[in-house]
Amino acid sequence: DTAVSQTPKYLVTQMGNDKSIKCEQNLGHDTMYWYKQDSKKFLKIMFSYNNKELIINETVPNRFSPKSPDKAHLNLHINSLELGDSAVYFCASSQGWDRGYEQYFGPGTRLTVT
């Protein structure tokens, strides 16, 4: 069984559209994250979510919003997509907030905005 899964793997859409990426983890972890990897492979944290507490990276536009229906899921919703949103988005999970816990990543979703 896949530990952290994301759907879809590829997403191609036009500017201005709204889209969602789903993430599920079956590791029983308490904390989930969203990262963005740009075209130069640079990875940057977007959100951290633990037990209904959300930490938002200050650089993330408010067009991006995470939604967690339960502990095992953290979906990413993006409004009014822009060309600059094209990237690979990774979901991750860890056992808890503590900074010593390793994070396990999903396979990534490649978003292309045209």
Next chain:
Amino acid sequence: AQKVTQAQTEISVVEKEDVTLDCVYETRDTTYYLFWYKQPPSGELVFLIRRNSFDEQNEISGRYSWNFQKSTSSFNFTITASQVVDSAVYFCALPSGGGADGLTFGKGTHLIIQP
């Protein structure tokens, strides 16, 4: 602020050579953790190792070894007898702050193992 520097953008070696990937970090914390991740061409991110600042012993796992030196703020990764399957981008990372802040990653080193 937390910072991770991987100065080697790309390394190319011939199979069976040993190769070392460098990682230098800056942290405001007195105790901290460091991580290495592998991103093969298929794109997923694979956790390799976690190290805490209390333990400066070198870690070895098969052909992989890690050298942590607190005095030089480095956490280098060596692959012995490299194989084509080791070709990937390797990232060094440390917590951005508390765990809730996620990880700060270096820019990665693209390792190419030529047959």
